[in-house]
Amino acid sequence: TKKVISAVSVLMALLIFLPSCTLAVSRGEYEALQSRLNAAQLEIGAMKTNLATLQDSYNDLQADYGGLLATSESLQDDYDDLRADYENSLERFKQSTLEDPTWSELEEFLEWDDTDTILYTEDDFDCSGFAITLRDRAWRYGMRSAYVELVFGERVGHALNVFDTIDKGLIYVDDTQADQIAYVEVGQPYGVIPLDTVKSRYISCSGSPDEFWGSLAYTTHPNPFSYDYYVDYQRRRQFYE
Structure with a gap:
């Protein structure tokens, strides 16, 4: 994000500078500035693409996290139910009158x-x-x-x-x-x-x-x-x- 802001600042400076200095620079200098401007525009475009990709990845991770969180809560509920069933079964077993045979x-x-x-x-x-x-x-x-x-x-x-x-x-x-x-x-x-x-x-x-x-x-x-x-x-x- 800082790189995008920096590149935009350079581009704006160049845009402001060019109209007022058009007559004060040579053709070679102008073409060099134009080349730098084009490169900056390309870099901004690439950064925007990367930013969009990162945003998509972030959204996917957020969705995955939400799904995992829901699964974790569901598994915890299942564990609590199984634990309660186990404790009830254990208590019934302790109270059982059944005997092991010969x-x-x-x-x-x-x-x-x-x-x-x-x-x-x-x-x-x-x-x-x-x-x-x-x-x-x-x-x-x-x-x-x-x-x-x-x-x-x-x-x-x-x-x-x-x-x-x-x-x-x-x-x-x-x-x-x-x-x-x-x-x-x-x-x-x-x-x-x-x-x-x-x-x-x-x-x-x-x-x-x-x-x-x-x-x-x-x-x-x-x-x-x-x-x-x-x-x-x-x-x-x-x-x-």
């Missing part, structure tokens, strides 16, 4: 419950419907259960439940169309085993299939709900096949 109690509940028999309907009653229904029924049964959502990749996922049992720790349950124990490990394939197939003690598959004609050897797994058990189960299936 493994045998969970097994008994799953055998009694018929959530797995509900008809699967895509986009209406899918894995999320099964997981929510089992959770709600467990709550009514007096048993604490959580809804779990797995993400396998972009736009691909699955819903199931988890129970924090007193004696066996976390046990994942996939009740979508069947009572199944689920096996979840970050970075590993998702797996399920039918409820009635999960056994701590089972026939050892360390030998050759020919040995099955003789006396069978049994082995015991320390935790049939660990991912290691699922890996061993897959190996045993291949052995039998």
Whole structure:
């Protein structure tokens, strides 16, 4: 802005000076002054263009700032709502009479419950419907259960439940169309085993299939709900096949 004012002042001085001094300068001096005048006019034009560009940029920044400010306020409102919901949920959880089951109690509940028999309907009653229904029924049964959502990749996922049992720790349950124990490990394939197939003690598959004609050897797994058990189960299936 100061440069524009300075250039305008020079131009005005030249305009005032030229009429009164036309006869007092030579042609060469006149042409030099005229050249300086033209250059000053060009510089003023460029400065006006730059000023207009800067004004447009400033207006854009002002608009962006207004949008960001509105977004920030909206996000703050959302955060406040979520915080309030969290605190309310936490308070209800502290007052809850739900209890964590033992493994045998969970097994008994799953055998009694018929959530797995509900008809699967895509986009209406899918894995999320099964997981929510089992959770709600467990709550009514007096048993604490959580809804779990797995993400396998972009736009691909699955819903199931988890129970924090007193004696066996976390046990994942996939009740979508069947009572199944689920096996979840970050970075590993998702797996399920039918409820009635999960056994701590089972026939050892360390030998050759020919040995099955003789006396069978049994082995015991320390935790049939660990991912290691699922890996061993897959190996045993291949052995039998």
